[in-house]
Amino acid sequence: xxxxxxxxxxxxxxxxxxxxxxxxxxVGLLIIYALLTSSGGGPLGNLLSPSRLMAVALIVxxxxxxxxxxxxxxAVHLGDDTPRIAGRYTLxxxxxxxxxxxxxxxxxxxxxxxxxxxxxxNVDIDPxxxxxxxxxxGPLSNLIMAAxxxxxxxxxxxxxxxxxMLGFF
Numbered sequence: 001x002x003x004x005x006x007x008x009x010x011x012x013x014x015x016x017x018x019x020x021x022x023x024x025x026x027v028g029l030l031i032i033y034a035l036l037t038s039s040g041g042g043p044l045g046n047l048l049s050p051s052r053l054m055a056v057a058l059i060v061x062x063x064x065x066x067x068x069x070x071x072x073x074x075a076v077h078l079g080d081d082t083p084r085i086a087g088r089y090t091l092x093x094x095x096x097x098x099x100x101x102x103x104x105x106x107x108x109x110x111x112x113x114x115x116x117x118x119x120x121x122n123v124d125i126d127p128x129x130x131x132x133x134x135x136x137x138g139p140l141s142n143l144i145m146a147a148x149x150x151x152x153x154x155x156x157x158x159x160x161x162x163x164x165m166l167g168f169f
Contacts, residue, residue: 070141
């Protein structure tokens, strides 16, 4: 054993910054909200219903990766190879999933993916303009996915499980 190797790791609540404490409080409130508002049998209600699981899977395995890939695509095509080097220039959902964000989306309907890192100093245009383009790429991909979903809404709503799943949104 090395001297000091038996010291407890971390410092507990007091070692957290104010922002981290706020984050813990927000996550706790979201989980409490999910438990209080879920309907159906038991305290977790319909959290594990097939339609909700299908909706969450669609978000985690399609929407999140497309959104993050859009950020990476914009950065790479503006001249920054950071997303490509980091392995984020892909639609593979496993690369983009943040486990905590995925669990929270199941529990609360609110979640996130791992953000794509990029370097504005590596782009071929003005870094401020590049920042705007890269930042807007993700939400623009969400709007495109929503438009595509609206186009196919009537068809998908006729399928019972899809109809229930669409109620999640």
